[in-house]
Amino acid sequence: MDVHAGVKLCLTCILASLLLACTSYPDEGTGGIAENYAGSEFSPVMPEEPLGPEHGLRFDWKLAKLHLDSLVQEGAQWCFPAAVLQAQEKQNRIARELEGGLWIDAANDIVIQRKKLNDLELRLDYVLSQATCAPPQKGQEFDNMMQVVEQVYHLLNVDNQFAYDSVEVNPKYMGHLAEAANILKPHPSIRLSVTGHADATGSSEYNERIAKGRAQQVKRYLTIFGLEPARIDTHSLGEDLPLYEGDSPGVRLTNRRVSIDVIADQTSTPQQGVSR
Template identity: 80%
Template sequence: MDVNLGVKSIITCLSASFLLACTSYPENGSGGIAEQYTGSDFSPVMPDEPLGPEHGLRFDWKLTKLHLDALIQEGAPWCFPAAVLQAQQRQDRIARELEGGLWIDAANDIVIQRKKLNDLELRLDYVLTQATCAPPTNRTEFENQMSIVEKVYNLLNVDNQFAFDSIEVNPKYMGHLAEAANLLKPYPEIRLSVTGHADASGGKEYNERIAKGRAQQVKRYLTIFGLAPNRIDTHSLGEELPLYEGNTPGVMLTNRRVSIDVIADGHSTANQGVEQ
């Protein structure tokens, strides 16, 4: 993919020293103007404007947007529609964080977005060696499926899921799991990939173990609520790829979580069973 080779060759990571002075995790759970941002681009840097970490992050955001746009042009929405939908939502989230001045949060999400896009690119490259990605024949059915994907993704990727040093699901999140399971029952072609996470307290091995336990516990409850176990994969990242950086109680609470990808069958001309 020549377009992406050019993009990848110039992707750079900002030094952590640029970000130490930046604040994160907005007070009272409010993102301020970050929550109101609905645009898809940013104003250019003026010649007399001093450069700061936000400019490097905005450049990184543009690079991930170029990468995503290139995958879309190659047909990714038809082979991997759920992955593209979730990547677009994550891209918008990063834009809101940048507009609201949440530099550390944006930097974390950019790292996650890069990994997800690289994984999507590898899967798309493999599929395109054997097939083409074509729009679905039944557009209404496809749009209904994507509506369910979006609802389930938003239901399951929320804050405040687990208590400290625990794999037990918080009661409110339990309700989200039940609602998501009910939404998914009529759509057996949709699967879930559940990844467990831990906060930065505790050792690496322990964090890996408790994160895995959280993912497995979420799978257990989803199966209790009626989903077949073979529709749910579980993974663990321990304390790696935190949603937010820091050690305040609010940040630690948010990083004790599972992240869930909603996976829908693709629409390649060679294999209607290709999955994300």
């Protein structure tokens, strides 16, 4: 049995012990690669609480965290550091939603997180079948690049809502795109994956098309601001995986957006000839 399969077999046993825990978040400044990453101290069930549907979400959050931790233990933070950073920050977001009682929002984010972790696992399995993920030789260079990844990720995933039936980028987000392009120009190894989203108004075919148009419009402005087109991939999820559930004007506005992943997979060279 390989290491990854063994870790998966352990998840249920580990969960049984973790469900009994009752502590708090780490102190500020002790979050590791993702500053506010909620670690195993986050308890999925509080002892004084009656059981309810929210506990299933907390259980799912813990499963996702254990999945992410197992990928990190196998070296994902070295082969795919940007993906790990963003997955950790997504775990933080879900934890905050759970603590705030935002059950539907947490459920949406858990679906997104599971998909991203499954994709990361497939990529990692492929790399580890031929090599191993090793820490970078130049620690300061790696740290500097991860700061760029985090800065760009936060810069491009806010204030990008679109008007109804429109692919036009709003002026505030246009400034974010220009700033991100300037940050990324000296770092050619960093790429972007831009996914367009639509609200639930309209047909599925139309929403798929307009969401794709939003992603392509973001790519267009990034290239105008100086990034090579080959560094930017575009995708569309249409109305699938909304950021929030509901049909109010505010929720629909928020769901008309792009989500952007920052990809920096080649920060360290895998040691060839070493397999699992």
